Amino acid sequence: MANPEVRRFKLWQDRIQTEVEISGSGPPLVWLHGPWGLNPDRAFVERLASDNTVYAPRFPGTTRGDPDGVRALVGWLDLAVYHGELFNRLELEAPALAGHSFGALLAAEIAAVTPKLVRRLVLIDPVGLWRDDQPVKNWMVLSDKARRRALFADPDGEAARRFFEVPKDPEERVNTLAQFNWSLACTGKFVWPIADRGFKNRIHRVSAPTLIVWGNADGIIAPAYAQEFAKGISGARVELVDNAAHLPHLEQSDAVVKAVLDFLR
Amino acid sequence: MKVCMFHLMPYRELPADFEQRYNSAYIEPVWFDIADSDKVGQFYNATLDEMLFAAKAGMHGLCTNQHHQNVYGFMANPSIMGAVLARATNGQNIGIIQLGSTLPSTTPPTRIAEEYAMLDCISGGRLIAGFPTGLPADAVLSNGVVPIEQRERYREALALVIKAWSAKEVFAWNGKHYQLGMVNLWPRPIQQPHPPVWIPGAGISGTADYVVEHDHCFCHLSYYGLKSAEEVSDRYWDTCARKGRDDNPFRYSFLQLIGVADTDAEAERIYGPHGEYFFNKLLYSAPHYQQIPGCLEYEGMVQALRGTSRSSINLRELKAKDFFERGFIVVGSPKTVRQKLLDGVKRLRIGHLLTLLHFGSMPTELCKSNIDLFAREVLPHLAGQWEDKYEDLWWPERLRARRPANASGGAMAAAS
Numbered sequence: 001m002a003n004p005e006v007r008r009f010k011l012w013q014d015r016i017q018t019e020v021e022i023s024g025s026g027p028p029l030v031w032l033h034g035p036w037g038l039n040p041d042r043a044f045v046e047r048l049a050s051d052n053t054v055y056a057p058r059f060p061g062t063t064r065g066d067p068d069g070v071r072a073l074v075g076w077l078d079l080a081v082y083h084g085e086l087f088n089r090l091e092l093e094a095p096a097l098a099g100h101s102f103g104a105l106l107a108a109e110i111a112a113v114t115p116k117l118v119r120r121l122v123l124i125d126p127v128g129l130w131r132d133d134q135p136v137k138n139w140m141v142l143s144d145k146a147r148r149r150a151l152f153a154d155p156d157g158e159a160a161r162r163f164f165e166v167p168k169d170p171e172e173r174v175n176t177l178a179q180f181n182w183s184l185a186c187t188g189k190f191v192w193p194i195a196d197r198g199f200k201n202r203i204h205r206v207s208a209p210t211l212i213v214w215g216n217a218d219g220i221i222a223p224a225y226a227q228e229f230a231k232g233i234s235g236a237r238v239e240l241v242d243n244a245a246h247l248p249h250l251e252q253s254d255a256v257v258k259a260v261l262d263f264l265r
Numbered sequence: 266m267k268v269c270m271f272h273l274m275p276y277r278e279l280p281a282d283f284e285q286r287y288n289s290a291y292i293e294p295v296w297f298d299i300a301d302s303d304k305v306g307q308f309y310n311a312t313l314d315e316m317l318f319a320a321k322a323g324m325h326g327l328c329t330n331q332h333h334q335n336v337y338g339f340m341a342n343p344s345i346m347g348a349v350l351a352r353a354t355n356g357q358n359i360g361i362i363q364l365g366s367t368l369p370s371t372t373p374p375t376r377i378a379e380e381y382a383m384l385d386c387i388s389g390g391r392l393i394a395g396f397p398t399g400l401p402a403d404a405v406l407s408n409g410v411v412p413i414e415q416r417e418r419y420r421e422a423l424a425l426v427i428k429a430w431s432a433k434e435v436f437a438w439n440g441k442h443y444q445l446g447m448v449n450l451w452p453r454p455i456q457q458p459h460p461p462v463w464i465p466g467a468g469i470s471g472t473a474d475y476v477v478e479h480d481h482c483f484c485h486l487s488y489y490g491l492k493s494a495e496e497v498s499d500r501y502w503d504t505c506a507r508k509g510r511d512d513n514p515f516r517y518s519f520l521q522l523i524g525v526a527d528t529d530a531e532a533e534r535i536y537g538p539h540g541e542y543f544f545n546k547l548l549y550s551a552p553h554y555q556q557i558p559g560c561l562e563y564e565g566m567v568q569a570l571r572g573t574s575r576s577s578i579n580l581r582e583l584k585a586k587d588f589f590e591r592g593f594i595v596v597g598s599p600k601t602v603r604q605k606l607l608d609g610v611k612r613l614r615i616g617h618l619l620t621l622l623h624f625g626s627m628p629t630e631l632c633k634s635n636i637d638l639f640a641r642e643v644l645p646h647l648a649g650q651w652e653d654k655y656e657d658l659w660w661p662e663r664l665r666a667r668r669p670a671n672a673s674g675g676a677m678a679a680a681s
Contacts, residue, residue: 140557142553174567178570185413188558
């Protein structure tokens with residue numbers, strides 16, 4: 001795999017530094033990673049780059065050397081405006097947005113705030129809505145065992161092994177775990193303690209053609225939520241993925257890549 | 266030095282199979298399955314009785330604390346307990362040590378400033394104002410505080426409380442987390458500009474840095490005993506030296522579980538089951554309820570990932586003899602206990618020893634006999650430590666005059 005170009009920006013009155021990994025060629029697609037950071041998504045992003053120019057920013061606070069950058073963003077309004085600034089710096093006019101889990105909620109919020117600036121929208125197991133009869137699990141507070149089962153249809157499979165793999169070298173181990181935990185901390189800031197921060201009030205503003213992808217065995221947010229999102233977003237299409245849980249793009253990468261690329265063409 | 270009584274107010278009669286039924290002392294135990302409100306009423310009363318018994322026996326101060334949604338200790342509002350203790354020791358030389366109300370989970374935090382000011386007034390200037398950040402489970406699970414904001418809220422709240430106690434004019438507070446247009450607290454504490462501030466922590470260097478920078482007293486609430494505390498205390502004293510503070514031992518408080526009986530063997534026999542109850546049932550909390558991403562700031566998290574985490578010890582696998590051997594609990598005859606404590610006090614430079622003389626399932630009679638024996642046979646050998654060379658600047662000024670030997674909570678010396 002070709003290494004992506006990495007660009008580093010200072011944004012938000014120079015209070016936030018972020019790296020953006022850029023790869024591929026074709027129409028612009030922004031990938032917004034989920035609660036566990038950009039690292040686990042790299043192979044998937046690379047595949048999306050086959051016929052898109054993929055821009056994959058690190059969420060504020062998760063760029064090495066700037067762990068406190070996220071503290072400069074106080075709420076969802078800041079977060080949406082910040083991403084507007086980032087897209088301007090990347091000179092993106094109306095990119096497609098795709099995201100996973102928390103990143104999918106972020107993509108949807110941006111699409112609701114600036115409907116005309118989002119060409120197409122892909123939401124993979126988004127969080128952000130709530131049903132009392134199907135409470136969303138708090139992914140930041142799960143035992144190791146429960147987390148494996150919630151994230152992967154096959155908790156002992158190859159995708160799960162790769163996702164949870166920790167390097168043997170002590171320093172690399174600390175770095176890997178620190179990135180993993182701190183990504184959860186930074187993204188969790190905007191959805192703690194319940195990932196329902198009012199998107200239901202804004203969902204009707206999303207007008208971009210939308211694909212909703214959901215792992216049939218998602219143990220964090222049940223597949224029933226696919227219909228909740230589809231109800232709120234006019235014309236949205238739902239694709240359920242078998243043998244996948246909350247991370248279908250990692251566990252059934254072929255199926256998800258195909259669905260996303262077909263939708264974006 | 267000062268020797269104080271600390272109490273957690275645990276549930277004392279958990280079922281024998283509690284560990285099999287619940288994976289954690291926090292969050293998961295369902296009240297109606299295992300608890301009884303009438304019994305708990307008696308536990309609260311017994312707790313207050315035991316603390317007042319300790320005051321009468323000669324302890325220098327009484328410590329309360331705040332925890333939520335657990336079996337291990339549930340003084341959900343420590344000011345309620347502190348108010349009873351302040352009233353009942355009115356006019357006596359006893360510090361009221363609130364260790365204390367949890368700032369990040371109380372909005373607005375001026376509520377705590379008011380409660381503490383009330384306690385300082387009711388006690389006649391005997392309050393020690395403790396400000397914990399709160400355990401992750403307490404702050405972010407029970408009270409919904411955003412993990413990555415827990416410590417920034419804490420620092421802002423403490424600055425607001427201290428300003429609110431001494432400001433001479435009505436002021437506006439326009440903070441990141443708190444906005445109050447007109448602050449003019451009623452009442453204000455007797456102790457001005459503020460009562461002594463103690464800050465509990467388990468050994469994260471960021472907390473210690475903050476304490477030293479602000480010249481407060483660090484309370485090391487380790488629960489793992491004097492023996493295991495050397496690394497943290499050494500680091501703390503290094504921090505003091507590095508930041509230009511002196512080596513006054515009263516900058517450092519330490520909590521220790523203690524059981525005293527006539528002989529070592531007798532002490533191990535009678536305190537063993539209560540020690541196991543404490544560590545196996547009460548202190549055990551599932552790691553994912555305590556290691557919540559964001560509760561430690563980035564540097565603290567990296568430090569924790571690098572270090573030997575104490576959470577790597579599975580408390581449920583240890584037995585009484587392990588707790589004794591590892592020094593988690595100091596047990597024995599008065600002679601044994603005072604020697605171990607004196608060694609630890611000198612090694613760690615402890616100015617305030619916070620004694621957990623009630624732990625686990627201990628019935629009130631045993632707790633009182635523990636207090637009695639400790640106060641008669643151990644306390645007098647500790648109390649003179651450091652007093653000739655250092656002044657306790659983190660103790661209420663009105664209580665600083667030296668007590669006569671073996672005095673037991675007598676009238677306030679300096680105030681009268």
